[in-house]
Amino acid sequence: MLKKCAQVLAVAGLIIVGSSFCVSAAGEDVQPQIDAIKGALPKFAIPMREVGDRFQNIAFAAEGGNWGLAAYMGKYMNVALNPAQVTKPKEYADWKNFYEGGFAKVTKAIASENIENFRKEYNAVIPSCNECHVGMGYGFIKVVKLAAPADQGIEYKLASKAADVPK
Ligand code: HEC
Known part of the structure; x- marks a missing residue:
C-alpha cells in the first residue's frame, strides 16, 4: 500500500x-x-484621423436632419480609439474623460435632435479637442470646421432618428 x-x-x-x-x-x-x-496595433495617430473625419461629418449629418448618421458617427468616433486602451492606456484615460465628459453634451444634443443645442455644444467642444492636442505636445494640430464633410459619399440630408442606430 x-x-x-x-x-x-x-x-x-x-x-x-x-x-x-x-x-x-x-x-x-x-x-x-x-x-x-x-x-x-494603432496608437493615437491612426484612430485620430478617423476621429477628425467622423467629427466633421457629425455636423453635416445634424444640419441635414440625418440624426441617425450623426449618432452613428459619434459612436464610432469613440470606438475608433479602442486599440489605444492597449497601446496607450494612460492617454486613453484622457480620451475617455473627454468623450464621457465634455463630448457627452454633443452626444445628448444629437439624441434629443435639437439643432440649436447641437450647434452650441458642437462649437463649444472644439477647443477641448485642441486643448488635448496642446497638452500632449501636438499643439500644431488645430481642429477647424470644414466647409464640406470629410466623406462625400454619404447622403447627409436623409431624414432619420438618432435612435435608428442599431445597438
Ligand atoms: C486625449 C487627447 C485628445 C483628444 C481629447 C483629442 N485628440 Fe486629436 N489627437 C491627439 C493626439 C495625441 C494626436 C496626435 C497623434 C499621434 O501622433 O500620436 C491627435 C491628432 C489628431 C488629428 C490628426 C490626425 C492625423 O494624423 O491626421 C486630428 C484630425 C484630430 N486629432 C482630431 C481631433 C478631434 C476632432 C478631437 C475632438 C473631437 C480630438 N482630436 C480630440 C489627442 C487627442
Whole structure:
C-alpha cells in the first residue's frame, strides 16, 4: 500500500514539475508574439484621423436632419480609439474623460435632435479637442470646421432618428 502511494506521489510530482516546465516554455514563446501584436496595433495617430473625419461629418449629418448618421458617427468616433486602451492606456484615460465628459453634451444634443443645442455644444467642444492636442505636445494640430464633410459619399440630408442606430 505504502509502495503504491509512493508511486502515485512520484507520478503526480512528475506531472506537476512537467506541467510547470511546459507553462514556462509556452510563456517564453507567447510573450514576444503578444508584444508583436501590440506593436502592430494603432496608437493615437491612426484612430485620430478617423476621429477628425467622423467629427466633421457629425455636423453635416445634424444640419441635414440625418440624426441617425450623426449618432452613428459619434459612436464610432469613440470606438475608433479602442486599440489605444492597449497601446496607450494612460492617454486613453484622457480620451475617455473627454468623450464621457465634455463630448457627452454633443452626444445628448444629437439624441434629443435639437439643432440649436447641437450647434452650441458642437462649437463649444472644439477647443477641448485642441486643448488635448496642446497638452500632449501636438499643439500644431488645430481642429477647424470644414466647409464640406470629410466623406462625400454619404447622403447627409436623409431624414432619420438618432435612435435608428442599431445597438
Ligand atoms: C486625449 C487627447 C485628445 C483628444 C481629447 C483629442 N485628440 Fe486629436 N489627437 C491627439 C493626439 C495625441 C494626436 C496626435 C497623434 C499621434 O501622433 O500620436 C491627435 C491628432 C489628431 C488629428 C490628426 C490626425 C492625423 O494624423 O491626421 C486630428 C484630425 C484630430 N486629432 C482630431 C481631433 C478631434 C476632432 C478631437 C475632438 C473631437 C480630438 N482630436 C480630440 C489627442 C487627442
